[in-house]
Amino acid sequence: DVKVTQSSRYLVKRTGEKVFLECVQDMDHENMFWYRQDPGLGLRLIYFSYDVKMKEKGDIPEGYSVSREKKERFSLILESASTNQTSMYLCASSFLGGRWDNYEQYFGPGTRLTVT
Amino acid sequence: GQQVMQIPQYQHVQEGEDFTTYCNSSTTLSNIQWYKQRPGGHPVFLIQLVKSGEVKKQKRLTFQFGEAKKNSSLHITATQTTDVGTYFCASAGGTSYGKLTFGQGTILTVHP
Numbered sequence: 001d002v003k004v005t006q007s008s009r010y011l012v013k014r015t016g017e018k019v020f021l022e023c024v025q026d027m028d029h030e031n032m033f034w035y036r037q038d039p040g041l042g043l044r045l046i047y048f049s050y051d052v053k054m055k056e057k058g059d060i061p062e063g064y065s066v067s068r069e070k071k072e073r074f075s076l077i078l079e080s081a082s083t084n085q086t087s088m089y090l091c092a093s094s095f096l097g098g099r100w101d102n103y104e105q106y107f108g109p110g111t112r113l114t115v116t
Numbered sequence: 117g118q119q120v121m122q123i124p125q126y127q128h129v130q131e132g133e134d135f136t137t138y139c140n141s142s143t144t145l146s147n148i149q150w151y152k153q154r155p156g157g158h159p160v161f162l163i164q165l166v167k168s169g170e171v172k173k174q175k176r177l178t179f180q181f182g183e184a185k186k187n188s189s190l191h192i193t194a195t196q197t198t199d200v201g202t203y204f205c206a207s208a209g210g211t212s213y214g215k216l217t218f219g220q221g222t223i224l225t226v227h228p
Contacts, residue, residue, distance in 0.1 A: 040220065042204065045215065048215055050213055094214050102208040
């Protein structure tokens with residue numbers, strides 16, 4: 001079974017803190033993704049990576065950065081957390097698709113981040 | 117980027133009633149995926165549709181991809197309380213390589 005794990009289920013941080021969210025997958029997937037999920041807005045892509053050290057901005061990258069030093073690990077970094085970054089953060093992974101096709105994404109359990 | 121609009125946002129049904137959620141795009145989709153997220157859980161892949169007019173069934177769930185590949189639907193026959201959750205459609209774009217754009221989701225509540 002594919003397993004995607006995230007470092008924390010719940011996290012409470014203060015405004016201005018630097019926050020690291022980590023994600024690890026065990027299926028040798030090329031792609032890894034970070035989403036945030038807010039009520040009524042669905043899943044919005046923050047960043048994704050298709051290879052080690054490679055990254056691409058998603059739809060809402062502002063205020064976030066990412067790091068992928070190893071194939072199995074993808075980190076999301078909030079350089080200076082703000083209250084509007086309070087959300088559920090979901091990591092996902094998949095095999096690399098072609099330009100017009102794609103594989104299913106496997107999601108981690110999510111991290112509910114509260115910034116106070 | 118490519119956008120998919122999903123309706124309705126919420127649906128309340130009595131157990132045993134049918135349920136349908138729709139996903140629409142203004143552009144032709146290369147394929148579409150459907151995911152289910154149980155309350156407190158994470159999205160789980162259900163199915164992928166690729167061909168124009170494709171229909172696939174999983175027990176009480178029927179998935180359709182429109183002839184023009186601009187819309188899709190998920191229909192649940194005779195809902196059960198285990199069907200509660202949020203259903204998302206998602207589609208790849210022309211620069212995909214695995215990236216998906218998700219619809220806003222339909223939250224299904226089933227009253228026993």
